[in-house]
Amino acid sequence: MNVENIVLDYCRRxxxxxxxxxxxxxxxxxxxxxxxxxxxLVTFPLLKLSHKNPEATAQQMGEWIAANCxxxxxxxxxxxFLNIELGGSFWLDILRSIQTTxxxxxxxxxxRTVMVEYSSPNTNKPLHLGHVRNNLLxxxxxxxxxxxxxxxxxxxxxxxxxxxICKSMIAWQRYGNGETPLSSGIKGDHLVGNYYVAFDxxxxxxxxxxxxxxxxxxxxxxxxxxxxxxxxxLLKWEAGDKEVRDLWRTMNGWVYDGFDVTxxxxxxxxxxxxxxxxxxxLGKKLVEVGLAKGVFYRxxxxxxxxxxxxxxxxxxLLLRADGTSVYMTxxxxxxxxxxxxxxxxxxxxxxxxxxxxxxxxxxxxxxxxGYQWSDAIYHLSYGMVELPEGKMxxxxxxxxxxxxxxxxxxEEARVMxxxxxxxxxxxxxxxxxxxxxxxxxxxxxxxxxxxxxxxxLFNPAESIDFNGNTAPFIQYTYARICSLERKVSSLGIVxxxxxxxxxxxxxxxxxxxxxxxxxxxxxxxAADHSPAIVAAYAYQMxxxxxxxxxEHPILRxxxxxxxRALRLALSRVVASVILSAMSLLxxxxxxxx
RNA sequence: GGUCUCGUAGCUCAGUUGGAUAGAGCAACAGAUUUCUAAUCUGUAGGUCCAGGGUUCGAAUCCCUGCGGGAUCACCA
Numbered sequence: 185m186n187v188e189n190i191v192l193d194y195c196r197r198x199x200x201x202x203x204x205x206x207x208x209x210x211x212x213x214x215x216x217x218x219x220x221x222x223x224x225l226v227t228f229p230l231l232k233l234s235h236k237n238p239e240a241t242a243q244q245m246g247e248w249i250a251a252n253c254x255x256x257x258x259x260x261x262x263x264x265f266l267n268i269e270l271g272g273s274f275w276l277d278i279l280r281s282i283q284t285t286x287x288x289x290x291x292x293x294x295x296r297t298v299m300v301e302y303s304s305p306n307t308n309k310p311l312h313l314g315h316v317r318n319n320l321l322x323x324x325x326x327x328x329x330x331x332x333x334x335x336x337x338x339x340x341x342x343x344x345x346x347x348x349i350c351k352s353m354i355a356w357q358r359y360g361n362g363e364t365p366l367s368s369g370i371k372g373d374h375l376v377g378n379y380y381v382a383f384d385x386x387x388x389x390x391x392x393x394x395x396x397x398x399x400x401x402x403x404x405x406x407x408x409x410x411x412x413x414x415x416x417x418l419l420k421w422e423a424g425d426k427e428v429r430d431l432w433r434t435m436n437g438w439v440y441d442g443f444d445v446t447x448x449x450x451x452x453x454x455x456x457x458x459x460x461x462x463x464x465x466l467g468k469k470l471v472e473v474g475l476a477k478g479v480f481y482r483x484x485x486x487x488x489x490x491x492x493x494x495x496x497x498x499x500x501l502l503l504r505a506d507g508t509s510v511y512m513t514x515x516x517x518x519x520x521x522x523x524x525x526x527x528x529x530x531x532x533x534x535x536x537x538x539x540x541x542x543x544x545x546x547x548x549x550x551x552x553x554g555y556q557w558s559d560a561i562y563h564l565s566y567g568m569v570e571l572p573e574g575k576m577x578x579x580x581x582x583x584x585x586x587x588x589x590x591x592x593x594x595e596e597a598r599v600m601x602x603x604x605x606x607x608x609x610x611x612x613x614x615x616x617x618x619x620x621x622x623x624x625x626x627x628x629x630x631x632x633x634x635x636x637x638x639x640x641l642f643n644p645a646e647s648i649d650f651n652g653n654t655a656p657f658i659q660y661t662y663a664r665i666c667s668l669e670r671k672v673s674s675l676g677i678v679x680x681x682x683x684x685x686x687x688x689x690x691x692x693x694x695x696x697x698x699x700x701x702x703x704x705x706x707x708x709x710a711a712d713h714s715p716a717i718v719a720a721y722a723y724q725m726x727x728x729x730x731x732x733x734x735e736h737p738i739l740r741x742x743x744x745x746x747x748r749a750l751r752l753a754l755s756r757v758v759a760s761v762i763l764s765a766m767s768l769l770x771x772x773x774x775x776x777x
Numbered sequence: 778g779g780u781c782u783c784g785u786a787g788c789u790c791a792g793u794u795g796g797a798u799a800g801a802g803c804a805a806c807a808g809a810u811u812u813c814u815a816a817u818c819u820g821u822a823g824g825u826c827c828a829g830g831g832u833u834c835g836a837a838u839c840c841c842u843g844c845g846g847g848a849u850c851a852c853c854a
Contacts, residue, residue, distance in 0.1 A: 209794095216797065226796055228834065238834085264834085265797060306854075343854060460854085487852070496780075497850090504852045511854050540781065541849055567783090568847080575847090604816065622816090634790065637782090639847070641789070650816060652802040653790085660816050668813055708793075720791065723801085730817060739813045777816075 187278065187700050188212055191223040191268055194256065198248040203233040214697075220260055221267025222697065228264050238264030272688045275696045280683050282699050283757055289702040289764055291333035297526050298334045300326040302534035303452070304341045307439040308348045309377035311446050313569050313584040313642060314536070314576065317631050320770060321566055322534040323452040324632055324715040327768045329530070332710035337526060340454040341518065344436055345461040350417040352376050353431055354410060355383035365438050371587065373442030376435055381578075386410050449590050451624070451770050458518070464509065467517025470553070471503050479552045490549060500545055515546055523557050530560050532713060537565040537637070564713050567639035569631075584644060590624060596647055597623035597656075606777055618774045622656050625771045629655035632769050633719040653723050658762060659773050661726040664733065665759040666775035671739060672752065683753055684746035691732045695754060698725055702761055706768070715769055722765040729758045 192212040199205035209229050215221040227234075227242045234241040239261055246259035246266050257271035282288055302322020305311060311319075322338070330336045356363070356379045365372040387410050394404035405411070420428040447453065471488050474480035480490050480502060488503035502513050509517075522531065533543065543563035550558035568575060576583045598619035601607050607615040630648045634640045650656040672679070688696065702721070709717040737743055738751045763773050 211794085211796080213793085213796080218798075224797085228796075231834085263797065346854060348854080498779095501852055506852085508852085510852070514854090536848095537782075538848055539854095542854095544781090565782095570847090600816075606814085606816080630789095638790090639783075643789090646788090646803095649789095649803065654802080654816090656816055657802095660814080664814055664817085671813060712793095716791085717793095720801095727801090731819095733813080734809095734818050737813070777814085 186704050187270070187697070188214070188223060188704070190255070191225075191270075194249050194253045194268070195225050195245065197252070198245050199230060199233075201252075202244060202248055203230065205230060205233045215267050219262065219265075219267050220269065222270045222693075223268050225266040225268065226264065227266055242266040272693065275688050275693050276683065276685070278700050279696045279754065279757065282696075283683065283753065289706050289761065290331045291703070291707065293335075294333040296334045296529040297337070298329050298530035298532065299337045299339055299522065299526060299528045300329065300532045300534065301339045301341055302326075303447075303454070304343065304535070305443065306343045306348055307373075307376070307436050308352045308380045309578070310371070310373040310442065311586040312576065312578075313586065313589060316450070316586050316589065316627075317566060317569050317640075318534055318536070319447070319450055319452045320628050320631050321564065321636050321715065323450075323770050324718075324768060325532060325534065325564065325713050327770065328706060328709045328713075328715060328718060329532075331706050331768055334530070334710075337455045337528075338453065339456045339458060339522075341458040341463070342460065344459050345421065345432075345464065347414055347418050348380070349432065349436070350414040350421065351383040351387075352380040353428075353435060354414045354417060355379040355386065356435065357431070358386070358410075365441065371442045371445065372438030372440070373446070374587075375442075376439050383410065383414070446586055446590075449624070450586070451772070460514065463518050463521070464514045465517075466521055467509055467513035467515070468503070470516050470520060471509075471513065474502070474549075474553055477553065479549075490552075492545065492548060495548060497541075497545060497548070500549075512542065512545065512549075515542075516549060519546070519550065519561065520555070523555070528557075528560060530562060532562045532564050534564045534566065537567055539563075540565055562713065564636060566636040569640055569642050572641070572643050572645070584642065590627065593627045593648065594620050594623035597626065597650070600650060601777070610776075618777055621772045621774045622650070622659060622777060625655035625659055625766075625773075626650055628769060628771050629658070629719060632715040633723070635716045636714055655766070655771055656777075658722050658726040658766060659771075660777060661729055661733075662759055662762050662766075662773045663775060663777045665729075665755045668738060668752070668755060669759075675739070677739075677748075679749060679752060684749050686746050686750050688750075691728070691735065692750070692754065694728055695732060695758065698728060699757060699761055702765070705765075709768075718765050718768050722762055722769070725758060725762055725765070729755075729762075 192210060195210050195212060199210060211226045211229070212223050215224045225242070225245065227238050227245065230241055230245070231238060234244070236244070242261040242264060246261060246268070249256050249268065250259055255270055255274040256268055258269040260267050300322055303315065303319050305315060326336050326338045359382055360379065363375065365375050368375065370378070387408055390408040390410055391401070391404045394407060395401055399407065417428055421432060471480060474490070475482065475488065480488050482488050485505040486507070487501060487505040489499050489501055491499050493499065500512060501510055503509055519531070522528065535543070540563070543561070543565070547558050547561050550561070571582055571584070573582065598615070601615070601619055601622065607618065610618065626648050631640070633653065705717060705721045709715065736751055738748055738755070766773055
């Protein structure tokens with residue numbers, strides 16, 4: 185249903201017939217609003233073959249197309265631009281076919297398996313705004329890739345081991361007095377996070393004390409008793425010490441319970457969850473392979489490295505002298521294990537752009553080891569969420585907590601809905617659901633409408649808008665159409681399935697044109713791994729429909745039966761496309777608000 | 778310092794592989810509701826696309842230089 189390609193095809197045929205232009209690099213784009221026409225051909229690339237000036241070339245092309253392509257109703261030439269108009273009946277046919285297409289917008293199966301890894305939290309503190317962007321992006325990208333016809337596996341690699349976990353555990357042992365989520369009523373991830381903070385506080389105090397007694401700061405950082413305890417605990421963990429493992433399992437369990445609640449509220453989910461405690465030994469075999477191939481080398485102390493200086497990078501450690509592996513080693517091993525299991529044709533890692541270097545190296549090493557599928561790895565390198573005063577810092581207490589943020593958005597939506605009287609006549613349960621959809625929708629859209637790669641700003645002092653380019657705006661459009669349809673059925677109006685043969689006006693053509701772009705929009709968003717493209721599309725759709733809604737009465741007296749049928753049919757298609765697009769963003773739509 | 782990245786309206790952001798006179802939202806101002814939901818719609822105002830050079834029919838977009846912000850350059854993950 186890509187109308188642009190249809191028109192491009194006309195132009196190709198014209199170019200070939202007139203100038204013998206085979207495979208000419210022709211460009212067709214949507215005609216800008218200030219000109220008459222639907223699609224525009226830029227004729228400059230044809231001039232070498234036509235041996236005419238731009239105007240004459242455009243004129244000749246236009247005449248040929250108008251004469252040979254029945255769908256084209258007219259054309260005009262401005263400078264080197266040929267504006268092509270398509271007839272109303274053409275658009276009516278397009279609308280008809282959209283209307284009857286099941287799952288309109290989605291592509292047929294490509295039979296490709298793709299994986300999306302996202303979230304990947306540490307288990308020592310609750311999720312914050314940065315994780316929110318990660319989770320929303322990951323989930324949405326997965327949905328979009330699915331709509332583009334791929335078999336998608338959403339995976340989460342939980343960082344559940346390491347010194348940072350031990351810090352929370354030590355602090356809990358020291359200061360916890362047996363506190364549990366049950367005993368205190370604190371959500372598990374927050375409770376563990378509190379002890380991580382407690383560790384940091386005690387650690388700093390000990391460092392200060394040591395420095396005061398004459399020790400250098402660097403030494404104090406290593407020698408502080410609480411840090412030594414944490415390091416000792418990590419060794420015990422690695423040795424499989426029962427007591428340490430039990431506590432580790434218990435506290436991680438609290439965190440997972442907490443995460444589950446947050447994930448559920450965010451509306452994200454996974455097909456498979458990996459735990460680093462189970463994958464951190466992967467990759468050691470790969471080190472042997474690399475050594476055998478001469479890609480890696482061993483130093484005198486026994487550590488293993490790869491020299492990437494010829495590629496403009498540095499030397500990278502893969503195995504410590506004591507034989508333990510590092511982050512890169514496990515990631516290599518995990519990638520290989522996943523490829524063996526899934527043979528993915530696209531493996532997207534949703535990870536912040538602070539790890540660009542890591543992924544550049546990861547892909548390069550796999551390439552050097554001879555794994556061609558290294559090319560299938562895509563690092564969706566999203567930008568940080570910054571506050572007006574800069575990056576979020578847990579030490580300075582400027583972290584925006586995910587649970588708090590979501591709760592406050594829902595509350596804000598509730599207050600605003602009450603003020604506007606939108607909740608009148610709804611049950612408590614219904615009001616809550618409406619507020620939830622609006623509040624979370626506003627938050628999700630606010631984050632997803634921005635190009636993932638760009639750093640974005642969040643100002644906690646200014647609440648997220650509910651008007652303009654926002655989810656509530658789009659949801660409102662949808663709710664109004666639902667309301668319209670409720671009214672239709674309550675009035676007992678019976679509609680014919682067939683679209684009437686009417687003449688579409690400009691606004692209607694604009695709507696159909698936009699509807700026709702939906703499949704290409706999904707494809708573009710999938711290719712670019714960018715939910716922002718879908719968000720922009722949904723907004724544009726809602727905006728144009730709202731204008732249409734204002735100018736075109738539907739159920740009022742005096743509207744002809746055929747107009748009414750067309751307008752309702754158009755409204756229905758718009759509503760379903762908006763619903764579909766928003767679902768790709770993970771945003772739920774209320775049918776009243 | 779090396780590498781990467783960003784710089785568009787007061788603010789937050791769009792701007793497809795280079796295409797016509799640079800686009801939205803918010804904020805500001807002026808309007809629209811006897812009507813299918815005004816969380817809507819219409820209009821006004823707001824720009825040295827960081828600066829300078831280059832490439833060409835044409836540059837916010839590509840190249841170079843400079844300025845400014847951010848990330849990264851761990852035997853942390």
